[in-house]
Amino acid sequence: MKKNWPLWEVFIRSKNGLSHKHVGSLHAADAEMAIENARDVYTRRNEGISIWVVESDHITASSPNQNDALFDPANDKVYRHPTFYNLPDEVKYI
Secondary structure: OOOOOOEEEEEEEOOOOOOOEEEEEEEOOOHHHHHHHHHHHHOOOOOOOEEEEEEHHHOOOOOHHHHHHHHHHHHOOHHHOHHHOOOOOOOOOO
């Protein structure tokens, strides 16, 4: 009986101080193999300094049809938007 390798999601950090970004997916037998395959596939030209792999089965995502219920509560918090505050003329770049 042939068993399929699990699907892994790959995240790469391109430089120190930046966030990891999702770059793609791949199949691998285990986490170590997923890291090695991700290095070979997604960082061939020194694009990254750090690799994260997460088995796809362990990711939970919201559904696009839940957007209103999930994100609407933030719309009534105008104080979170920078336009709510008056800045002095001396402050040019924020």
